[in-house]
Amino acid sequence: MPEEPDPKKYHVLSSSMKKKLALFLVIFVFIISPLIMVKYYELAVTRPSQTANEATIDIGKGDSVSEISDELYTRGAINSGFLFNLYVFLTKSDKSLQAGIFTIPAGTSIKDLVEILKEGRDDKKITFIEGWRVEEFAREAAKAYGNIDYKKFLDLAKEHEGYLFPDTYLFNSDIEEEELVNYLLATFESKTEDVFTADKIKKTGLTKEQIIVLASIVERETRTDEEKPVIAGILIKRLNEGAKLEADATTQYAVALKEVCSNFYDQSDNFCTPTQEDLMEMDWWPSTLTIDDINFENQYNTRKVTGLPPAPISSVGLSSINGVVNYAETDYYFYLHGSNGDVHYARTLDEHNANIANYIN
Secondary structure, eight states, X not given: OOOOOOTTTOOOOOHHHHHHHHHHHHHIIIXXXXXXXXXXXXXXXXXXXXXXXXXXXXXXXXXXXXXXXXXXXXXXXXXXXXXXXXXXXXXTOTTTOOOEEEEEOTTOOHHHHHHHHHHTOOEEEEEOOTTOOHHHHHHHXXXXXXXXXXXXXXXXXXXXXXXXXXXXXXXXXXXXXXXXXXXXXXXXXXXXXXXXXHHHHHHXXXXXXXXXXXXXXXXXXXXSTTHXXXXXXXXXXXXXXXXXXXXXXXXXXXXXXXXTOTTTTOTTTOOOOOOHHHHHTOOSSOSOOOHHHHXXXXXXXXXXXXXXXXXXXXXXXXXXXXXXXXXXXXXXXXXXXXXXXXXXXESSHHHHHHHHHHHOO
């Protein structure tokens, strides 16, 4: 005969207890749990992203929210693609996201990020190349940004030749000439701060301004970073000994405008009036130099004048500045690049002439 259950061993829920438990479950499922999830959601969308670096994203016209979230997650701009999609859906922001290039600061929350993407800042990328002169900077800026006037930019930038830092930038499409020039100047100062210390400048025997002028020549005269200190050393040696630098780049700089402005760099007033269309289409570095070009009387043409040009001839990158600051002392007095691009050094004029015969086709 089976034993009867011990009422002390088994607890049977009463009808009232069952009702209380059911009520608690209903409250938890339909009230407490949603409140917890809402609170978590609010914290999650306002929490800074965990990335330590800013991210750049290019949103194309017609990109879906999921495509945008995938790109943001890949770039490390968000912690969760699902949470981004959910926030966009709940805030009905999908139709407000703009196309363009956006820079997302490190630690931006999803909520703030969506606001950035809704602003439609339309940042545009631009690259200024090492060795460009200010006319080339002006041409590139005028092509990239509708607010930039070629001549106005040139008027502001011309006196700062060599001090506009060449790099890839992201600027808002409505940037104006003065703001752009000032940004490039400030970037130059920031990037070169550690290079232009008193000790490093003193070691060269040059002033800071002379280093930049020489670096602008080195920028145009070299093809690899390895050449820069060697060629800088050759030019400094020739400079110190009173020999002409005879750098083709300075001749190119001096004669570039001869075709459209025959009285450019006139000895009396430096007056020149080519059209903007002429300037936009110019080849600023003519590869073929004639005898007349080489003999062109001009303060920038180091084939005719002794010493440095009065100002830089191009923009300079850090490697060219470092090449001058840390120039190499060698026995060489001459250099040339052969038809295949390789550099050839010489100690004497006879060796140099032999290199010309052997390596220039």
